[in-house]
Amino acid sequence: MNNERKSSKAGAQAAAGLREASAREEAKTESKTGRDLAKGADRFEERSKSSDGKSAQEKQKG
Numbered sequence: 001m002n003n004e005r006k007s008s009k010a011g012a013q014a015a016a017g018l019r020e021a022s023a024r025e026e027a028k029t030e031s032k033t034g035r036d037l038a039k040g041a042d043r044f045e046e047r048s049k050s051s052d053g054k055s056a057q058e059k060q061k062g
Contacts, residue, residue, distance in 0.1 A: 007015070030036050038046045049055050 026037055045055060
């Protein structure tokens, strides 16, 4: 059962490639916008706002 949870070399390489690609994309976006992207909880809140600028929490309150 423990063996099922282990990742293969190919899986580990794919994950590393994905991390590198996302870091490059983030750096590209940050340089294009001229500001750093929000990280962690701030990033979640930034992404969860809809086009009217209200977060899901604000919409539930009123």
